[in-house]
Amino acid sequence: MATAPAPAGGPSPNEQPKPLATPVDFAFPFEPYSIQRDFMHRLYETIEQGGLGIFESPTGTGKSLSLLCGALRWLRDHEQRMHDHLQEQLQSPDRRPDTAKAGPSTNSGQPSWITTQAQKSRRLEALQDEIERQERLQTKQSRLERLRAKSAQQRLERSASREAPHTSSGRIDPLAGLDHLSKPALPVEVDECWLGDYESEDEGFDSQTQDEHSDNAEAHATKLGDLSRINEKCMDMQKDQREARQDPDADEAPMDKRAKAPAPGCPMLAAPSMKSLPDRALLQPLDVEELAAMASREKACAYYAARKAVAPAELVVVPYNMLLHKSTRLASGLQLTNNVVIIDEAHNLMDTIANIHxxxxxxxxxxxxxxxxxxxxxxxxxxxxxxxxxxxxxxxxxxxxxxxxxxxxxxxxxxxxxxxxxxxxxxxxxxxxxxxxxxxxxxxxxxxxxxxxxxxxxxxxxxxxxxxxxxxxxxxxxxxxxxxxxxxxxxxxxxxxxxxxxxxxxxxxxxxxxxxxxxxxAVYFEEILQSARAVIVAGGTMSPVTDFVEQLTTQATKSVAVHHFACGHVVPSSHLCPIVLTQTSNRQPLRLTFSTRQSEAMMRELGESLIRVAATVPAGLVVFFPSYEYEQKLVEFWTRQGVLRKFERHKPIFREPRAGKDVDVVLQQYATAIQKGGAALFSVVGGKLSEGINFKDDLGRCVVMVGMPYPNLHSKELQEKMAFLRSQPASGSVDKGQEYYENLCLKAVNQSIGRAIRHRGDFAAVIMLDERYATPRVRNKLPGWMMSNLKVTPTVAQLEDHLKEFFIRMQE
Ligand code: SF4
Structure with missing residues (x-):
C-alpha cells in the first residue's frame, strides 16, 4: 500500500483517483462514543484533504485509539482506491485527457498534437510507475503472508512440543522452552510520536494502544520501538570490536591514511538470517526487547534489521526526536514524502522542537x-x-x-x-x-x-x-x-x-x-509540513490553537490548510465541579500575583481555605502550587502557624519530591493513605506529577490550583522569545509576546487540572484559587468541556456548599 507521488506534470484532473467518502465503520474494537466517532470522521477527512490537523480530545476519551483506527481505515481505503484507479486506467489505456480536445494550439504556442502526445507519454509513465509499485507491494504482501503462515506453523509445532517435550524420535526439541525469551524483560516505553509510513502492510503502535487494539480485526501490527536504544546497546559492542582489532592505531590514524584502510565488518551484519529478519520483524507485534532477543538468538543485528523494516512498515512508532530532528530522522531511514505524520501528546510540541534543536x-x-x-x-x-x-x-x-x-x-x-x-x-x-x-x-x-x-x-x-x-x-x-x-x-x-x-x-x-x-x-517543522501528505498534531489540551498555527508555520507554509477539531469529554458535565474563588475572607480580590502571594495574610488565608476544602472533599485531594519555592515557603509558614496541624486532622499530607527517583514511593504512600480514609498531595505545576500521572477515581476527587503559574518574566530566554514573537508580522492588535506568556501559564494549568478526570465513570471537583480564572480572557483558554459548568463564588462558605452538594450528588 502506498501513497505514490503524482508524477511530474501528473495526470489531468479527470485522471486523478476519486476523493474518498468518509466511512461509517472504523473497525473500532468496541462501540465508539459519539465524540470518538466524530474524531475519526474528522481525522479521516483531514488526512484525505491534506494539510495540518490540530486535534484536541481530553485525556481519557480514547484519543490514541481513535487516531489509530481513523488513520488505518483511511489507509485501507486509500490503497483500495489506488488499486481500483489502476485497474480503471489499465482497462482504458488509450483514454485521452480532456485537454486533447483543445484547439489547434496551446497557450505555449505548441501545436496541440505535441502537447497531447507529451501528456499521453507522461500519463503512460505514471501508469507504468503505479503498475510497478503495485507489483512490488503484491510481491511483498505474498512474501509476508508466506512468512506469517510459516511462523504460525512453527509456533504450533513449538507449542505441541512443549506439551510433549520429547519428539516422536525420542529426542528433545532444541527450540522447546525458548519462547520465554520473547517476553519483554522491561516495561515497554510508551512512544510519543507516530509516523505513518504508508508503503507496506504491517502496522505498529505503542504498547498501551496495542492492548486496547488487540480485538481489532487489523491487529496484526508491528511495534518497532526506539531504534536508538538498540543502537546505544551496540555502541559497546562496536567499541569492543575496535579494541579486539589487531591494529591499535586504527581509530586514531589520521583521516588521510584511514580513508584507504578497509573497515572490518560486523559479523552480526553478515549473519545469514539478516536477509529475512527485517521481514520477520513485521510479522507480529514486536517491541524493541523482543526484536533484540530474536536477533540475538540468531546472532544477527537487531538495529539494521529494524532499520530495514522501517521502509516496508505501514506504521512506525518513534519518539519525538527521531521524527523532529532532521539528521536523526534521515539516519533512521524515515521518509516523510507523501506519508501521514501523526504526533500524539503534542501539547508541548513547540517547546519540544525548540529543546531538541x-x-x-x-x-x-x-x-x-x-x-x-x-x-x-x-x-x-x-x-x-x-x-x-x-x-x-x-x-x-x-x-x-x-x-x-x-x-x-x-x-x-x-x-x-x-x-x-x-x-x-x-x-x-x-x-x-x-x-x-x-x-x-x-x-x-x-x-x-x-x-x-x-x-x-x-x-x-x-x-x-x-x-x-x-x-x-x-x-x-x-x-x-x-x-x-x-x-x-x-x-x-x-x-x-x-x-x-x-x-x-x-x-x-x-x-x-x-x-x-x-x-x-517553525523552521524545523517546515520540511515536515511540506513533505508529508498530512500532519496531525493531537493532544488532550491543545488550547489555544492559534499558538500552534502561529508557531508551526513559516512564510512558506502559511498557506497550508489548517483543520481544527475539538471535542468534549466522554464524562458528562455533571461529573465535574469547577469552581473559582474570587475573594478573600475580608472581601478583597483574591489575586495571587508574585508580590501579593508573599504576604503573611495571604498565606494564612490560603491555609484556612485549604483546611475547609480538605474537610469537605472525600478521598484524594491534589493541590498544585505555582513553584517549588512557593510550596516550600507556604509549608514552612503553615508549620509555624499551626495551619498544617489543623489540616492534617482531616487528611495526612504528602509532598511532591524533587528527585524523580522518589516519586513512586510518595505516590504509593499517598495511595495507601487514601485507602485508609483520605490524603492530600502537594504538587507543583510543571513538576513531576503534573504530566503523565493519573489521579483517577479516589486518587484525585478534587484538584486545587493555587494562583496562576506564570513563568518568571525576568528570564532572559523568555524575554528574548517574547521579543522574537513581537517582531513577527502581527495579525490584528494581538501582542504575540504577551499571548505566548499567558499561554505558557494556561497550558500548564490545563495539564494539571486534567489529571483528575480519566474515564467515563470518574468525577472530580476543580477549585481555582484566583479571581483571574473567572475573567473571559482566561476562561477562553481553559478546556471548553470543563468550563461549561463553571461556578464563580466570592466566599469559601459558598465554595464549601458547592462541594458538599456535588459530592453528595455523586455518591448517590
Ligand atoms: S552491525 Fe549491528 S550488531 Fe554490529 S555493531 Fe553495528 S549495530 Fe551493532
Missing amino acids: SVTVTGDILLGAHRDLLEYCQRYKARLKAKNLMYVKQLLFTLKRWLMAVKKADGLESQTDSERLQPVNEFLFATETDHVNLFKLLTFCERSEISRKLLGFAERRARQAGQVCGSETGSKHLSPLRVVETLFQALSNSNRDGRVLVKQAHSGLKQSFIRFLLLNP
Whole structure:
C-alpha cells in the first residue's frame, strides 16, 4: 500500500483517483462514543484533504485509539482506491485527457498534437510507475503472508512440543522452552510520536494502544520501538570490536591514511538470517526487547534489521526526536514524502522542537575538544594533507576563541556569574570567529569523522594514563568535539531564528557554557509540513490553537490548510465541579500575583481555605502550587502557624519530591493513605506529577490550583522569545509576546487540572484559587468541556456548599 507521488506534470484532473467518502465503520474494537466517532470522521477527512490537523480530545476519551483506527481505515481505503484507479486506467489505456480536445494550439504556442502526445507519454509513465509499485507491494504482501503462515506453523509445532517435550524420535526439541525469551524483560516505553509510513502492510503502535487494539480485526501490527536504544546497546559492542582489532592505531590514524584502510565488518551484519529478519520483524507485534532477543538468538543485528523494516512498515512508532530532528530522522531511514505524520501528546510540541534543536556546550567540553585535537594535531601533523591541516587549525582557533568567551577573567568581579544573550552574528563577531565558515567546518568534521578518531585517540591516551575517558560529555561513546559539532550545526541557522546565551560562571568551566536557543520552531517543522501528505498534531489540551498555527508555520507554509477539531469529554458535565474563588475572607480580590502571594495574610488565608476544602472533599485531594519555592515557603509558614496541624486532622499530607527517583514511593504512600480514609498531595505545576500521572477515581476527587503559574518574566530566554514573537508580522492588535506568556501559564494549568478526570465513570471537583480564572480572557483558554459548568463564588462558605452538594450528588 502506498501513497505514490503524482508524477511530474501528473495526470489531468479527470485522471486523478476519486476523493474518498468518509466511512461509517472504523473497525473500532468496541462501540465508539459519539465524540470518538466524530474524531475519526474528522481525522479521516483531514488526512484525505491534506494539510495540518490540530486535534484536541481530553485525556481519557480514547484519543490514541481513535487516531489509530481513523488513520488505518483511511489507509485501507486509500490503497483500495489506488488499486481500483489502476485497474480503471489499465482497462482504458488509450483514454485521452480532456485537454486533447483543445484547439489547434496551446497557450505555449505548441501545436496541440505535441502537447497531447507529451501528456499521453507522461500519463503512460505514471501508469507504468503505479503498475510497478503495485507489483512490488503484491510481491511483498505474498512474501509476508508466506512468512506469517510459516511462523504460525512453527509456533504450533513449538507449542505441541512443549506439551510433549520429547519428539516422536525420542529426542528433545532444541527450540522447546525458548519462547520465554520473547517476553519483554522491561516495561515497554510508551512512544510519543507516530509516523505513518504508508508503503507496506504491517502496522505498529505503542504498547498501551496495542492492548486496547488487540480485538481489532487489523491487529496484526508491528511495534518497532526506539531504534536508538538498540543502537546505544551496540555502541559497546562496536567499541569492543575496535579494541579486539589487531591494529591499535586504527581509530586514531589520521583521516588521510584511514580513508584507504578497509573497515572490518560486523559479523552480526553478515549473519545469514539478516536477509529475512527485517521481514520477520513485521510479522507480529514486536517491541524493541523482543526484536533484540530474536536477533540475538540468531546472532544477527537487531538495529539494521529494524532499520530495514522501517521502509516496508505501514506504521512506525518513534519518539519525538527521531521524527523532529532532521539528521536523526534521515539516519533512521524515515521518509516523510507523501506519508501521514501523526504526533500524539503534542501539547508541548513547540517547546519540544525548540529543546531538541537547542544546544549547550559547557566550558569543559570546549576545553576537552581543544585538548584532544591539539594533541592529535601535534602527533599527526606531518601526515595530514595541507587542506585537512588547515581545517584542523581552524577548528583549534574556533575552540580557543569560544573557550575564552566562557572563561571568567580573574579579578574582583569574578565572584559573580555573568550571562550575555545575543544574536548569532553578534556572538560570532564578539568571539572573532565571524570569518570562519561553519558550514565548511561541519562538512569537514562529517567527512573526515574527526570526532570519532579523537574518541579512539583519547581512549588510548586515557588507558595509558589509567584514567576514564568521557568525563566531559558524560558518555564514553561521545567525544567532546562531537558535541561542539552540534553547536556548529545550530549556529548555522538563520540569525533571526535563534540566540546565543553565553554564561561565565565564577565556579569554573564546568558551569560555564555557550547555549544556542531556538526561538522559531517553525523552521524545523517546515520540511515536515511540506513533505508529508498530512500532519496531525493531537493532544488532550491543545488550547489555544492559534499558538500552534502561529508557531508551526513559516512564510512558506502559511498557506497550508489548517483543520481544527475539538471535542468534549466522554464524562458528562455533571461529573465535574469547577469552581473559582474570587475573594478573600475580608472581601478583597483574591489575586495571587508574585508580590501579593508573599504576604503573611495571604498565606494564612490560603491555609484556612485549604483546611475547609480538605474537610469537605472525600478521598484524594491534589493541590498544585505555582513553584517549588512557593510550596516550600507556604509549608514552612503553615508549620509555624499551626495551619498544617489543623489540616492534617482531616487528611495526612504528602509532598511532591524533587528527585524523580522518589516519586513512586510518595505516590504509593499517598495511595495507601487514601485507602485508609483520605490524603492530600502537594504538587507543583510543571513538576513531576503534573504530566503523565493519573489521579483517577479516589486518587484525585478534587484538584486545587493555587494562583496562576506564570513563568518568571525576568528570564532572559523568555524575554528574548517574547521579543522574537513581537517582531513577527502581527495579525490584528494581538501582542504575540504577551499571548505566548499567558499561554505558557494556561497550558500548564490545563495539564494539571486534567489529571483528575480519566474515564467515563470518574468525577472530580476543580477549585481555582484566583479571581483571574473567572475573567473571559482566561476562561477562553481553559478546556471548553470543563468550563461549561463553571461556578464563580466570592466566599469559601459558598465554595464549601458547592462541594458538599456535588459530592453528595455523586455518591448517590
Ligand atoms: S552491525 Fe549491528 S550488531 Fe554490529 S555493531 Fe553495528 S549495530 Fe551493532
